[in-house]
Amino acid sequence: MPDKAVVENVELILSHPDELQARWIGSPLIRDQLVAAWLVINPDDLPLNPRLIGKPGIGKTTLAYAVAREMGKDVYIFQCTMDTRPEDLIVTPVVASNGRIAYHASPLTTAMIRGGVCILDEANRMSEKAWASLAPLLDYRRYVESIIAGIKIHAHPDFRVCCTMNEDASTYEVPEYIQSRLQPTIEVPFPDKNQEKNILKFNVPFAPEQLLQLTVAFLQRAHRADMPYTPRDGIHILRYALKMSQLREGPPEAYLEEGIEGVLGIEGLDFFHGRASAPPPAEGPNTSDAGPDDDYDIEDGNHPRWT
Numbered sequence: 001m002p003d004k005a006v007v008e009n010v011e012l013i014l015s016h017p018d019e020l021q022a023r024w025i026g027s028p029l030i031r032d033q034l035v036a037a038w039l040v041i042n043p044d045d046l047p048l049n050p051r052l053i054g055k056p057g058i059g060k061t062t063l064a065y066a067v068a069r070e071m072g073k074d075v076y077i078f079q080c081t082m083d084t085r086p087e088d089l090i091v092t093p094v095v096a097s098n099g100r101i102a103y104h105a106s107p108l109t110t111a112m113i114r115g116g117v118c119i120l121d122e123a124n125r126m127s128e129k130a131w132a133s134l135a136p137l138l139d140y141r142r143y144v145e146s147i148i149a150g151i152k153i154h155a156h157p158d159f160r161v162c163c164t165m166n167e168d169a170s171t172y173e174v175p176e177y178i179q180s181r182l183q184p185t186i187e188v189p190f191p192d193k194n195q196e197k198n199i200l201k202f203n204v205p206f207a208p209e210q211l212l213q214l215t216v217a218f219l220q221r222a223h224r225a226d227m228p229y230t231p232r233d234g235i236h237i238l239r240y241a242l243k244m245s246q247l248r249e250g251p252p253e254a255y256l257e258e259g260i261e262g263v264l265g266i267e268g269l270d271f272f273h274g275r276a277s278a279p280p281p282a283e284g285p286n287t288s289d290a291g292p293d294d295d296y297d298i299e300d301g302n303h304p305r306w307t
């Protein structure tokens with residue numbers, strides 16, 4: 001695969017795709033929402049640019065990555081920050097060893113040129129100025145302009161993009177004209193019990209059954225109470241409890257509380273002991289019709305293909 005491309009007579013050095021051991025486990029409905037958004041069903045059709053929303057650590061990036069890989073695409077993850085500048089998103093100039101300027105294509109621009117998938121991760125951390133440079137890319141024009149290289153870069157027809165977003169204090173309000181281009185919104189919900197256990201098992205395959213069950217029970221109770229504890233927290237709790245048990249030579253379950261306090265703080269431990277104030281709602285957020293056997297797991301490969 002070439003690592004350079006020439007656009008309007010300017011040579012661009014391309015980025016490398018991300019290679020992760022990611023697998024997404026969850027409701028097939030959510031996976032289908034993302035696949036549908038990226039489908040092109042007619043020569044006059046265009047793919048949509050979905051935004052994945054949900055609590056931090058609930059699996060948004062994992063979902064986008066796994067679905068894109070399932071589609072056989074290279075994936076380029078761009079980690080957005082408050083300091084992301086328009087040129088960071090498109091093309092940056094770097095002084096090469098011979099003193100000349102080399103133009104480096106961002107992961108986004110590389111995905112556009114190669115027809116890959118770009119995940120704009122935690123995109124709502126970006127400022128309006130950075131977003132503005134993406135406006136033409138996110139509508140029917142499908143191009144970006146690099147002021148630095150003085151070129152216009154058109155997206156390959158196979159190019160797809162999505163944004164992941166979560167709500168925390170370090171984010172900007174996404175401008176209205178950009179929000180309207182980032183559709184549909186796909187909300188990643190808390191996993192159900194079976195899914196959550198499989199997520200923890202996949203990420204911490206050496207965790208013993210009893211510790212897994214206790215951790216899943218705790219997380220499921222937290223989801224019903226709409227506490228912001230996610231599978232990522234569960235993975236950290238498991239790992240911490242297991243390390244403690246190795247160090248101090250006790251049964252791993254004996255260190256579950258320490259794991260919870262270490263990861264979620266005293267509030268998490270209070271919740272574990274039933275001392276938190278939030279009462280469980282009558283109906284949990286993940287009361288899905290899908291039974292355990294219907295869970296979607298990209299590894300199974302029993303999914304319809306698309307064109």
Ligand SMILES: Nc1ncnc2c1ncn2[C@@H]1O[C@H](COP(=O)(O)OP(=O)(O)OP(=O)(O)O)[C@@H](O)[C@H]1O
Nearest residue numbers: 023024025026056057058059060061062166231232
């Ligand atoms: N449904 C899932 N299937 C598989 N792994 C998951 C799932 N949900 C969470 N995980 C695991 O939890 C961790 C966090 O997932 P991920 O980074 O995708 O979350 P996120 O929603 O993108 O978080 P953030 O908002 O902080 O970026 C990863 O280690 C991932 O493997």
Ligand SMILES: [Mg+2]
Nearest residue numbers: 060061121164
């Ligand atoms: Mg993420």
